[in-house]
Amino acid sequence: MPDRHTLAETEKAMSAHVSDLPLNFPAAAAVSSLYRAANAVRVHLTNSVLRQHGLTWTGFVVLWVVWIWDGLETRRAAENAAISKATLTGVVKTLEARGLITRRVSETDRRLVHLELTPDGLSLMKELYPIFNAAEAEVVAGLSPRSVAQLTNSLRSIVTELETKSTAAMSEEAS
Amino acid sequence: MPDRHTLAETEKAMSAHVSDLPLNFPAAAAVSSLYRAANAVRVHLTNSVLRQHGLTWTGFVVLWVVWIWDGLETRRAAENAAISKATLTGVVKTLEARGLITRRVSETDRRLVHLELTPDGLSLMKELYPIFNAAEAEVVAGLSPRSVAQLTNSLRSIVTELETKSTAAMSEEAS
DNA sequence: GGCCTGTCGTTTGGGCCCGAACAATATCGT
DNA sequence: ACGATATTGTTCGGGCCCAAACGACAGGCC
Incomplete structure (x- = not known):
């Protein structure tokens, strides 16, 4: 196993740089x-x-x-x-x-x-x-069927959201 | 809005080709x-x-x-x-x-x-x-904070799973 | 008919992407 | 000491990736 940076270490290094900023970490x-x-x-x-x-x-x-x-x-x-x-x-x-x-x-x-x-x-x-x-x-074998369904739903929601944004930007451009 | 294929249409077209196969659709x-x-x-x-x-x-x-x-x-x-x-x-x-x-x-x-x-x-x-x-x-504004957290967890779980597979395959190779 | 507008797939140019081969360097075993 | 082995970043070749510009074509409008 390579001694790569762990998730926790990355988050710690990150907060050292930006903890004073009003960011959305999640x-x-x-x-x-x-x-x-x-x-x-x-x-x-x-x-x-x-x-x-x-x-x-x-x-x-x-x-x-x-x-x-x-x-x-x-x-x-x-x-x-x-x-x-x-x-x-x-x-x-x-x-x-x-x-x-x-x-x-x-x-x-x-x-x-x-x-x-x-x-x-x-x-x-x-x-x-x-x-x-x-x-x-x-x-996806490590996830429960319910988790897989939720995952798919959330991802599709993101795609839909971005497609809406994209077409909205296009019609704004055209006006 | 372009008249692209909808999700439902795609799934229908897909099932017409592979519905008789034992597939994992989710x-x-x-x-x-x-x-x-x-x-x-x-x-x-x-x-x-x-x-x-x-x-x-x-x-x-x-x-x-x-x-x-x-x-x-x-x-x-x-x-x-x-x-x-x-x-x-x-x-x-x-x-x-x-x-x-x-x-x-x-x-x-x-x-x-x-x-x-x-x-x-x-x-x-x-x-x-x-x-x-x-x-x-x-x-991720369209998702609830709870959904975002679940999404992140599921995605991290997938990454971890695949990294395990990858290192397992490497040690098998080396033996 | 003859433009005008919009849409199609392609080309161009620049950048990302990776596996494999490579040269330089470090380390280990003896 | 010194060859064998392992690791690092680079190079090479081929393919993907996209925005912008382009030429070919279709349809509408006079």
Whole structure:
């Protein structure tokens, strides 16, 4: 076990610098934990499941949304994968080169590009997703089912809150 | 409001593909929410606070840990910021070029590099962190204090669980 | 028809991200 | 003393990440 700084030590060092300021410590702890947990989960699932199949986390997420929706347009794939259109272009290029996904320009609206899994991509997801899900289950295995449900609810509440803020800022911009 | 896929629609599309498989849906929902929330928070805090100061999320995190610990060695900075040593090298190079941080090779062990804030870096953090923390508070404003505490606990539990797994895998490797 | 406005996916440029390989340095065993 | 072993920060290569600028295209409005 590396002698890294413990949580308690970090909080002590922190309070030595900012204890005289009117800060919201629980909020800081929540955001910090959120970042670290998401990172740890991404690293763990990548190393334990995805890497041996030559997939990155983002690549897998893109394959997953295209699979679940039986193919969709680029803009919706980016929304569902929570990445920008620019990023998606690069990721799709990688997946296309691996023969897992195909791009097809729409006949009715030539601006749109429709994404779909190849047979190889489809069989990969059918094989891989149950394994991936089992690893996801392990990640939350230490929590009670009730805690997992509460966790999911709180996280979704945060996402909703921020999406509201974001669209509010956009309409303010437009006025 | 863009007509993106709702949560309920996604779950419906998902069950159409995998309802016959023995999957752990609550675990999948938790991991997915975790990823999306962390992403949304990072984007929000970057755009609303960090960008106008020319800082990235990771750059800010590195500055923060160096600040809180009154300077530390590269390997500890990477641990505390939850990024790899390789990534830290690049981030520090950026921060050094902006005049916010300094690198100093240790006298007693010439392998070690000590990181410290410059006066500019110090005054930036003193000005910026209260603003950043206020934005963090907004992020969890929709949750009750009790929910925030539970959220933090659950997330820390996940991190601890994964760190245990990771060190267990390493000692297995070594044997 | 001919603009005008908005939307689509891509490109560009700069930065983060990591694993693996590496050179420099320290430490341990003998 | 001195080779074997371990640790540190860096480099390298490939991939992800995004904002901004861009060209292609669709639809509305005169």
